[in-house]
Amino acid sequence: MLYELIAIVRPGSLNEVREIARNAGTQVIRSGGVVRGYTNWGAFRLPKVTTKHQARYTDGHHFIMRFDSSGAVQSSIRRTLGLDPRMINFSVVKLGDKLEEIKDVNGQVPWNNVRSITDQIPSSKNATAQENQDTTATTEGEIPTEEENPDISDADVSGAPAV
Numbered sequence: 001m002l003y004e005l006i007a008i009v010r011p012g013s014l015n016e017v018r019e020i021a022r023n024a025g026t027q028v029i030r031s032g033g034v035v036r037g038y039t040n041w042g043a044f045r046l047p048k049v050t051t052k053h054q055a056r057y058t059d060g061h062h063f064i065m066r067f068d069s070s071g072a073v074q075s076s077i078r079r080t081l082g083l084d085p086r087m088i089n090f091s092v093v094k095l096g097d098k099l100e101e102i103k104d105v106n107g108q109v110p111w112n113n114v115r116s117i118t119d120q121i122p123s124s125k126n127a128t129a130q131e132n133q134d135t136t137a138t139t140e141g142e143i144p145t146e147e148e149n150p151d152i153s154d155a156d157v158s159g160a161p162a163v
Contacts (some may be wrong), residue, residue: 001070007065026081042062
């Protein structure tokens with residue numbers, strides 16, 4: 001079965017990250033599995049402050065390891081990483097168990113450099129959305145007319161009671 005280990009190690013020394021990745025890979029190989037590859041994503045800010053082993057972390061060093069092994073090996077890796085005080089967080093995801101599902105999966109996981117969701121939206125959609133927003137929105141401080149909002153009468157706008 002193909003698994004993907006996504007791990008976050010406390011920031012600081014790259015040697016710690018290498019040692020943790022090497023230990024996890026060694027467990028896979030000793031149990032008859034295959035390590036398909038490692039990907040170092042580097043250190044960056046965590047989505048929220050995380051507390052692990054009585055320490056608070058705002059940054060973490062991320063790496064990914066893809067490997068083929070049995071379910072027992074995957075459980076062993078989870079147990080080992082859970083006890084390591086250098087680990088902030090980790091997750092093991094099963095990518096597939098049939099040859100047809102996993103034959104084209106390589107060992108490297110590219111980083112997505114898109115910074116915001118608006119970068120992913122095609123520009124023609126952005127222009128259409130902006131045009132729609134311009135036609136429906138009123139400027140700040142402007143009072144909508146009766147044509148724009150038929151529920152408003154002249155008495156409501158002036159503040160005087162309707163006769």
